[in-house]
Each structure stands twice: as structure tokens, then as C-alpha cells.
Amino acid sequence: MRGTGERAPRSTEELLALARGGDGEAFRRLVEPHRRELQVHCYRVLGSVQDAEDLVQETLLAAWRGIGGFEGRASVRTWLYRIATNRCLNALRDGARRPHERALHQPGVPLPEPSHRRAEPSWLEPCPDVLLDEVPDLAPGPEARYELGESVSLAFLAALQELPPRQRVVLVLRDVLGFRAAEVAAVLETTENAVNGALKRARAVLARELPGADxxxxxxxxxxxxxxxxxxxxxxxxxxxxxxxxxxxxxxxxxxxxxxxxxxxxxxxxxxxxxxxxxxxxxxxxxxxxxxxxxxxxxxxxxxxxxxxxxxxxxxxxxxxxxxxxxxxxxxxxxxxxxxxxxxxxxxxxxxxxx
Structure with missing residues (x-):
């Protein structure tokens, strides 16, 4: 514990130095401003508020364990997004978070024949506005195409679920958060060409899936x-x-x-x-x-x-x-x-x- 006469660290550099030395409070102050936006990021990718909260906890635990090796070549925010994104990709790949054990709804009366039937169930869940209201009002990067309201709409999220996992995260990082292609390539440990190709395919699917309402x-x-x-x-x-x-x-x-x-x-x-x-x-x-x-x-x-x-x-x-x-x-x-x-x-x- 610091003495009453000690000045609390204020800069990111000071907090980083203390966190690398094992100061848990400094680490908390470093990552807490990003917690809610990370949760919304994981929600976009996974479609589940409850799974997103679990993934954020895993992300912050991994960050705490790895803070000693963080060299500061990217911002803390970008570093956290890298950890969270890869945790989400792992969850989507292994399917462990999909609620397969939850029986599909059994209505009390027979359902009429639908106009359209998707190939797979949609595990999308709703997100309370109180959670969205706590997201910092950060200006998206110059590459962003979607505003916050659009990027958490049910129509947008349902369309995202039609994308393969890597295309999904590429589109979110590029078109929602406005990360540059080089930053996304670093997050996914791939090439800019691969990122641009995945983005092109993802945009084509969204153009087809999103309703045309104004x-x-x-x-x-x-x-x-x-x-x-x-x-x-x-x-x-x-x-x-x-x-x-x-x-x-x-x-x-x-x-x-x-x-x-x-x-x-x-x-x-x-x-x-x-x-x-x-x-x-x-x-x-x-x-x-x-x-x-x-x-x-x-x-x-x-x-x-x-x-x-x-x-x-x-x-x-x-x-x-x-x-x-x-x-x-x-x-x-x-x-x-x-x-x-x-x-x-x-x-x-x-x-x-x-x-």
C-alpha cells in the first residue's frame, strides 16, 4: 500500500511499469476503462451477452498473466482487443460455448410453415441497453463503416452469424471499430492481403443478409x-x-x-x-x-x-x-x-x- 504522501500514478507508462512489477491496482486502472467495450466486442462476435462476460474475464486474466511481456509497441487497448479476439475465435472454433445441451423451444401448438428456414440455429441473444450505455463514447477509426447503434442491432448481429469466424472478426475490427488492415493482420497473425480478402467476402454476405429497411x-x-x-x-x-x-x-x-x-x-x-x-x-x-x-x-x-x-x-x-x-x-x-x-x-x- 502506498503511503498517504505518495502520488498516485497517472500516465499509462507509470501504470504499466507498476503493473509489470505485480501491482494489481495499477493493472486494474490500466484495463478497467476498456472492460465494457471489450464485452460489447465479444458480444458482437459471439452473439451472447453471458458468453461475452466470460470471455472478458478470461481476457483480463490472460492480460494480467502476460503483462510482464507486453512491450508497448501497440496501445493497451489494441493489445486487449488482440487477446479478446483470439479468445472469441477459439470459443467459436471449439463450439464449447454453444448451448447444444439446451433443447430447442417446444411450442404448445404446431408452428406454421416458415417463409424461410436457415441451415443452422441462431444462438443470438439480446443485449440490454444499460450495458451499451456504459460503452465509452470513442470515435471509431477512419476505416469504420457502422455507428454503434447499427453495429449492435439485431439485424446486423444476425447477419454476422452467417459469416465464418475469421471473416466475422475481420469485419467487426475493420468496419465497426475502424482498425487499419495492418492492425487487424497483427491481431490475427496473418497478412494484410488475407485480411482484405476476408473483408471483401464478409461485406458481400452482409450486403445480401441485411434487410434493406431505412x-x-x-x-x-x-x-x-x-x-x-x-x-x-x-x-x-x-x-x-x-x-x-x-x-x-x-x-x-x-x-x-x-x-x-x-x-x-x-x-x-x-x-x-x-x-x-x-x-x-x-x-x-x-x-x-x-x-x-x-x-x-x-x-x-x-x-x-x-x-x-x-x-x-x-x-x-x-x-x-x-x-x-x-x-x-x-x-x-x-x-x-x-x-x-x-x-x-x-x-x-x-x-x-x-x-
């Missing part, structure tokens, strides 16, 4: 326009009014249910799904508002007239376009509610508005 038309978060759309949707969905819900959707709306590899596209198919699955029967939904991936979201609960308890029914995220809903993403894993600080059940007195 992202600029979405209402601002928390604006009266957004609140109005969300209130109308909540009222219609909780009432089980299929026609009222459909009236709020865009013509090219998409409905997905990760990890199920099913997509329902367009008003007719989404209407059929809502009427035959989501909003059929005697049970009614109660939607508890939250936010995920920069968009309005809800913890979903079922109100069963035969019991006083409202049971968890996953997480629903809306993607807005203008005054309409362009996508409904229903996450069927009830354990995700805890990520948003929501309970697994509610008392029957809940009215959907916090009462």
Missing part, C-alpha cells in the same frame, strides 16, 4: 413518436388483437425466434403466425417494458386465468421503422430475463404498466 427512419429512443408506437403495440398485443397488431407492422415485416432457424416474412405469414400461435387460446400476454440492442423490448409473461401467477414467456424485441414495426424477434429462452433484471414470474395483479 435505419434512419426509426424514431429516436425515448421520443414521443417511439413511445406512441410502443404503447399502441403493447395495448394490441396484450389484448390478443391480431388485426390491431398487424396494422402496426410494415409490409415486409420479419418475425424470428432464436435459436429456432425459422423466419416468417411479410404481413400474411406473420399474421398467420400471430393468429395460430402467439395470440391464440385463452392465455393473454403481459409485456414488461425494457430495452435491448437500441430498440424497445419486453419481458413477456403469460396470464393464465386458471392460476394467479404470470409465467415467464421469453423476451420480445421490436425493430421500428418510421411509425411501424419492421421486425419482431422473440427469444424463447426464459433465462434471458435475468440479464434484464426481470423475474421468472409475476403476481397476477400486474397490469402491464408497472402496477
Amino acid at each position: 435505419r434512419e427512419s426509426a424514431p429516436l429512443p425515448g421520443s414521443p413518436r417511439e413511445r406512441r408506437v410502443v404503447a399502441d403495440f403493447t395495448r394490441a398485443f396484450q389484448a390478443g388483437d391480431v388485426d390491431a397488431v398487424v396494422a402496426l407492422l410494415t409490409d415486409d415485416v420479419r418475425l424470428t425466434m432464436p435459436p429456432l432457424p425459422l423466419e416468417y416474412r411479410g404481413l400474411a405469414d406473420v399474421r398467420n403466425f400471430l393468429g395460430s400461435v402467439s395470440l391464440c387460446g385463452r392465455s393473454r400476454h403481459v409485456l414488461v417494458p425494457t430495452r435491448a440492442n437500441g430498440q424497445p423490448a419486453f419481458g413477456c409473461y403469460l396470464r393464465d386465468p386458471r392460476t394467479p401467477v404470470l409465467h415467464a414467456h421469453g423476451v420480445l424485441v421490436l425493430t421500428l421503422s418510421g411509425d411501424r414495426v419492421a421486425a419482431l424477434t422473440r427469444f424463447v429462452d426464459n433465462s434471458l430475463l435475468a440479464v434484464f433484471g426481470l423475474p421468472r414470474s409475476l403476481r397476477a395483479g400486474w397490469d402491464g404498466n408497472g402496477g
Whole structure:
């Protein structure tokens, strides 16, 4: 412990010198400013908030063990990104973090034939906005193509999952974080030509996979326009009014249910799904508002007239376009509610508005 008269180190160089000498507090001060952005980076690559937190812990442990060999030829931030990226690649390659042991959702009623069926399940999970709000407001590098909001949107992340692991991390490092090709090559221990080739292929896949909706038309978060759309949707969905819900959707709306590899596209198919699955029967939904991936979201609960308890029914995220809903993403894993600080059940007195 330092004496009361000692000056606390302030520069990166001072902190590095102390950390190399085994000073844990100096190391913490060195890496803590980067923790949250590293977690969001790992989330983009892996698609799971919970896995991303684990990978950040592994990254910081590896950094602490290797701080003595860090020569400072790159910034601490770049060094940490190198460790985190390679940890993510290892996780994707070995598949150990994919929840294969988790059975796919078994609906209570048969699902209608989807408009489109992906080859593999999507292990994408939603990310609470409170986590994103803690990311430092850093200007991306000159190579960046995507702003923070775009790069954590569910559409962008779902498209990323279509990429092989190395293409995925190349696109994130180059087009999201704005790293130069030479920096990415150093992170991946490869050549700039290999990086540029992977980036070209990754961009082609994203151009094909990303919906063509005008992202600029979405209402601002928390604006009266957004609140109005969300209130109308909540009222219609909780009432089980299929026609009222459909009236709020865009013509090219998409409905997905990760990890199920099913997509329902367009008003007719989404209407059929809502009427035959989501909003059929005697049970009614109660939607508890939250936010995920920069968009309005809800913890979903079922109100069963035969019991006083409202049971968890996953997480629903809306993607807005203008005054309409362009996508409904229903996450069927009830354990995700805890990520948003929501309970697994509610008392029957809940009215959907916090009462």
C-alpha cells in the first residue's frame, strides 16, 4: 500500500511499469476503462451477452498473466482487443460455448410453415441497453463503416452469424471499430492481403443478409413518436388483437425466434403466425417494458386465468421503422430475463404498466 504522501500514478507508462512489477491496482486502472467495450466486442462476435462476460474475464486474466511481456509497441487497448479476439475465435472454433445441451423451444401448438428456414440455429441473444450505455463514447477509426447503434442491432448481429469466424472478426475490427488492415493482420497473425480478402467476402454476405429497411427512419429512443408506437403495440398485443397488431407492422415485416432457424416474412405469414400461435387460446400476454440492442423490448409473461401467477414467456424485441414495426424477434429462452433484471414470474395483479 502506498503511503498517504505518495502520488498516485497517472500516465499509462507509470501504470504499466507498476503493473509489470505485480501491482494489481495499477493493472486494474490500466484495463478497467476498456472492460465494457471489450464485452460489447465479444458480444458482437459471439452473439451472447453471458458468453461475452466470460470471455472478458478470461481476457483480463490472460492480460494480467502476460503483462510482464507486453512491450508497448501497440496501445493497451489494441493489445486487449488482440487477446479478446483470439479468445472469441477459439470459443467459436471449439463450439464449447454453444448451448447444444439446451433443447430447442417446444411450442404448445404446431408452428406454421416458415417463409424461410436457415441451415443452422441462431444462438443470438439480446443485449440490454444499460450495458451499451456504459460503452465509452470513442470515435471509431477512419476505416469504420457502422455507428454503434447499427453495429449492435439485431439485424446486423444476425447477419454476422452467417459469416465464418475469421471473416466475422475481420469485419467487426475493420468496419465497426475502424482498425487499419495492418492492425487487424497483427491481431490475427496473418497478412494484410488475407485480411482484405476476408473483408471483401464478409461485406458481400452482409450486403445480401441485411434487410434493406431505412435505419434512419426509426424514431429516436425515448421520443414521443417511439413511445406512441410502443404503447399502441403493447395495448394490441396484450389484448390478443391480431388485426390491431398487424396494422402496426410494415409490409415486409420479419418475425424470428432464436435459436429456432425459422423466419416468417411479410404481413400474411406473420399474421398467420400471430393468429395460430402467439395470440391464440385463452392465455393473454403481459409485456414488461425494457430495452435491448437500441430498440424497445419486453419481458413477456403469460396470464393464465386458471392460476394467479404470470409465467415467464421469453423476451420480445421490436425493430421500428418510421411509425411501424419492421421486425419482431422473440427469444424463447426464459433465462434471458435475468440479464434484464426481470423475474421468472409475476403476481397476477400486474397490469402491464408497472402496477
